[in-house]
Amino acid sequence: MNDDKWYDLGDAAELSKQPLQQVMAGRNKLALSCVDGKFGVIHGSCNHVGGPLGQGTLEGDYVVCPWHHWKFHRVTGLGEPGYEDDRVPRFEFKTKNGRLLVSTAAATSRNRLPHARHPLDRDTQREPGPLRVVGISTTIMDNAHPRYSTSEALLETALEQARNKHSLETRLIKLRELSFRACEGYYSKSAQACTWPCSISQMDRKDGMNEVYENLVFWADVVLVATPIRWGAASSLYFKMAERLNTVQNQITLRNRVMLKDKVAGLIVTGGQDNVQAVAGQMMLFFGELGMQFPQFPFIAHSRGWTAEDMERNVEVVRQSRELHDGARALLDRCLDLAARLQTSSAPEFKRAGRKASGLERNVP
Numbered sequence: 057m058n059d060d061k062w063y064d065l066g067d068a069a070e071l072s073k074q075p076l077q078q079v080m081a082g083r084n085k086l087a088l089s090c091v092d093g094k095f096g097v098i099h100g101s102c103n104h105v106g107g108p109l110g111q112g113t114l115e116g117d118y119v120v121c122p123w124h125h126w127k128f129h130r131v132t133g134l135g136e137p138g139y140e141d142d143r144v145p146r147f148e149f150k151t152k153n154g155r156l157l158v159s160t161a162a163a164t165s166r167n168r169l170p171h172a173r174h175p176l177d178r179d180t181q182r183e184p185g186p187l188r189v190v191g192i193s194t195t196i197m198d199n200a201h202p203r204y205s206t207s208e209a210l211l212e213t214a215l216e217q218a219r220n221k222h223s224l225e226t227r228l229i230k231l232r233e234l235s236f237r238a239c240e241g242y243y244s245k246s247a248q249a250c251t252w253p254c255s256i257s258q259m260d261r262k263d264g265m266n267e268v269y270e271n272l273v274f275w276a277d278v279v280l281v282a283t284p285i286r287w288g289a290a291s292s293l294y295f296k297m298a299e300r301l302n303t304v305q306n307q308i309t310l311r312n313r314v315m316l317k318d319k320v321a322g323l324i325v326t327g328g329q330d331n332v333q334a335v336a337g338q339m340m341l342f343f344g345e346l347g348m349q350f351p352q353f354p355f356i357a358h359s360r361g362w363t364a365e366d367m368e369r370n371v372e373v374v375r376q377s378r379e380l381h382d383g384a385r386a387l388l389d390r391c392l393d394l395a396a397r398l399q400t401s402s403a404p405e406f407k408r409a410g411r412k413a414s415g416l417e418r419n420v421p
């Protein structure tokens with residue numbers, strides 16, 4: 057019902073029973089609150105990236121956005137103390153014949169304060185220069201008492217090859233040395249709530265994943281990922297990283313923005329027990345979904361099988377295997393070969409075509 061630009065939200069007594077709820081006034085989404093019998097009506101879209109304030113929670117007189125927890129005063133719409141000028145519209149309301157009416161005409165204006173740009177929030181254009189190789193080791197160990205890691209040893213052999221044979225710059229990221237939070241499921245709230253830079257990176261400037269994002273998205277042309285096999289799967293740190301990379305894949309889903317262009321992935325999988333094909337297959341699917349390319353024969357692997365419980369021997373085999381270390385060097389060479397060809401491809405319009413254009417858009421959470 058529209059009474060002289062006043063929208064009827066419903067029975068005031070009924071509406072007062074919920075501390076915070078989302079209501080519609082025409083096409084306006086509102087956050088309606090009621091504390092101690094006193095209503096407040098502010099706009100329902102958060103200043104950050106549009107989270108539904110009416111579906112949030114109340115903290116005193118502040119509405120807490122359910123997506124990334126920005127706060128706005130439930131009556132005035134002003135941001136939390138210190139951020140008052142970051143405000144959402146506040147609406148006039150009144151009760152008439154037991155009904156709660158709101159006017160969308162007399163709303164205050166929205167104001168967004170400029171927020172400092174996150175360092176990762178920039179163009180993904182490749183910096184000029186020779187090919188660059190990053191290795192990501194996902195194995196876990198006590199850094200104070202290191203052990204020989206078969207996957208990491210092969211990765212180091214491949215990186216040495218890049219430096220010694222090809223005179224290229226390399227970097228090695230050991231995930232175990234980074235402090236970072238597991239994905240907290242912003243995508244599960246809404247695809248729009250999973251942002252680039254990652255919501256966690258934006259809230260935590262010391263987020264260790266920044267090193268992975270910086271090297272994977274911006275710096276490297278070749279990414280070598282090494283993992284042990286743990287109970288038939290890649291390491292738990294690998295999956296912790298993979299979940300945090302949903303922010304990269306989600307940019308394709310949301311904006312058709314392919315952030316990993318012309319980048320090549322090579323995989324190193326070793327395990328005291330088997331399941332090489334499943335581990336490598338999962339990793340190939342994942343990095344393929346991020347937009348990475350693979351060389352011919354994209355992984356090397358080693359396992360002595362299900363019954364090989366004598367792990368010391370497993371370590372010795374990898375340590376002394378010329379074939380495996382040569383394989384790591386050859387994997388690196390294949391990755392570089394493809395990366396070089398991608399950099400000099402004469403048909404960029406084809407390789408840069410977005411997935412939405414080809415009808416392939418989808419998300420793998």
Ligand code: FES
Pocket residue numbers: 102103104105106107108121122123124125126
């Ligand atoms: S805090 Fe509201 S959308 Fe991010």
